[in-house]
Amino acid sequence: MxxxxxxxxxxxxxxxxxxxxxxxxxxxxxxxxxxxxxxxxxxxxxxxxxxxxxxxxxxxxxxxxxxxxxxxxxxxxxxxxxxxxxxxxxxxxxxxxxxxxxxxxxxxxxxxxxxxxxxxANWIATSQIAAIMDSDCIMVDVGSTTTDIIPIKNGSECAKGRSDLERLGTGELVYTGTLRSNVATITDKVPLDEGWFRVSSELFAISADVHNVLGNINPKDYICDTPDRAGKTSEDSMRRIARILCGDLDILSKSDIISICAYLHHKQTSNIAEAIQEVGDIEFMERVVATGLGMDVLASPAAQMARMNVVTMDEFLTPEECVVxxxxxxxxxxxxxxxxxxxxxx
The missing domain is CATH 3.30.420.40 (ATPase, nucleotide binding domain)
Structure with a gap:
């Protein structure tokens, strides 16, 4: 069949x-x-x-x-x-x-x-695979747009929230992802020249630009539209990142932008880790099965930041299958x- x-x-x-x-x-x-x-x-x-x-x-x-x-x-x-x-x-x-x-x-x-x-309800489907790997764990699926953090006990998902609204309140849904997150939603300030600078709350750059600059994603992974409808090279992404500080590549150096992106990656990871820890404390769980497009880029580092034991779903599926x-x-x-x-x- x-x-x-x-x-x-x-x-x-x-x-x-x-x-x-x-x-x-x-x-x-x-x-x-x-x-x-x-x-x-x-x-x-x-x-x-x-x-x-x-x-x-x-x-x-x-x-x-x-x-x-x-x-x-x-x-x-x-x-x-x-x-x-x-x-x-x-x-x-x-x-x-x-x-x-x-x-x-x-x-x-x-x-x-x-x-x-x-x-x-797509997280219901993903949890079936995580439960095969570990009957008592927290599944962390970082996609292009959102992160699902789903507790699994005795081989079945046991999420406290059932709707998106409820899961936003329980820590089981974090609206951040590998590609499409507006950088202005990740943080309100970034470090630069030993100071802190507030970011502009415009859709100038997205998380795909951050991970593109850092080499965390392959060019083929950047499948969504760019905020300015321009190119998807590393330099294009740097230009968009510069705009969040109302700058450009004449004002900010490439090393400045790489440093800013490293902080944004850390901040995005920290936001996910906070929610993982919240779910883990409620459920008394300390094991994570990570998957999704951001499996290695965000999910695993966030689980480690939350001091969880983590395995990745590519122990059961191929990396390409984990993305879907x-x-x-x-x-x-x-x-x-x-x-x-x-x-x-x-």
Whole structure:
């Protein structure tokens, strides 16, 4: 059986195709992703899903979906967003469909009745993989935009918060990521010339620029739009970082900017570490499974800063698969659901 798992995010849509044998064991895994800013291009979702599948389309036996794109400002409410994504996915595929919800996989008809049950539930899918690696741990998934910090006990997630709003209050969601975070949200001051300088609260630079300057990401990882719609070289990123201090490359040296980026990296790591420590203190846990695009750049250093024992999910998946871990987890959940139930696509 070949199952496609999609993670439809606000900025990126990820794919994992897994071949399962008759015993439900995983065989080959194919992963891919594309940049699809849903706030601008939500009507291109169907085309993007089909393009990601490519020649595999006719071999797919079922499709599982998790989502966070319902939050984009193209929708007035999350309910509207979920229902629009549901409609687009249903119109795209004729195979059995399932959606990751807070209580497991839901059929489309169940999603229609209670859309919020699948809103921003992609962390449920990722936690399934972390639980395989360690039945008692904190999963830390740093993506392009956000960080999920999910406690797992006895092999099951036990997050205190269920919605994004609740998780922002429990430390289980930190709105910072490897690529798309406005630098002005990471800190309000940076060190320079033995002093401290307040940053401008404009969208001049993003976290991708910080990590691009420091060499923490590969150029191919910088898949989102740049704030100024300019290039993605290290010098382009330096120019954008200089703007947060109302400067440019004539005013600030490259060494100044590298030093500022090193501080921003430290500050972003510290913000995540604070939340990890908060969750760890509540749950009396000290082990972390790190994953996501920022697995090595942010998640692991933050766990170490929080004095946690940390392993990375690339001990179970490949590094490329870790980047799209929610899509992989979605395919796993969909296969298990199909095995357990007499499933129809209704």
């Amino acid at each position: 070949k199952i496609a798992g999609f993670d439809i995010g606000g900025a990126n849509t990820d794919l994992a195709i897994i071949d399962f044998d008759t015993d439900g064991d995983m065989g080959n895994i194919h992963v891919d992703y594309c940049y699809l800013p849903m706030w601008e291009k939500k009507d291109e979702l169907s085309h993007s899903l089909l393009k990601l599948l490519g020649d595999e389309l006719n071999d797919i036996d079922a499709v599982g979906v998790c989502m966070t794109a319902e939050l984009v400002d193209a929708y007035q409410t999350k309910r509207e967003g979920v229902l629009d994504i549901l409609k687009k996915v249903k119109n795209t595929f004729s195979v059995p469909l399932g959606f990751v919800g807070l209580e497991g996989i839901l059929k489309p008809s169940q999603v229609f009745k209670d859309p919020l049950k699948v809103a921003a 871990a929610p899509a992989v987890g979605t395919a796993l959940m969909m296969e298990e659901f199909l095995q357990d139930q007499d499933f129809t696509s209704s």
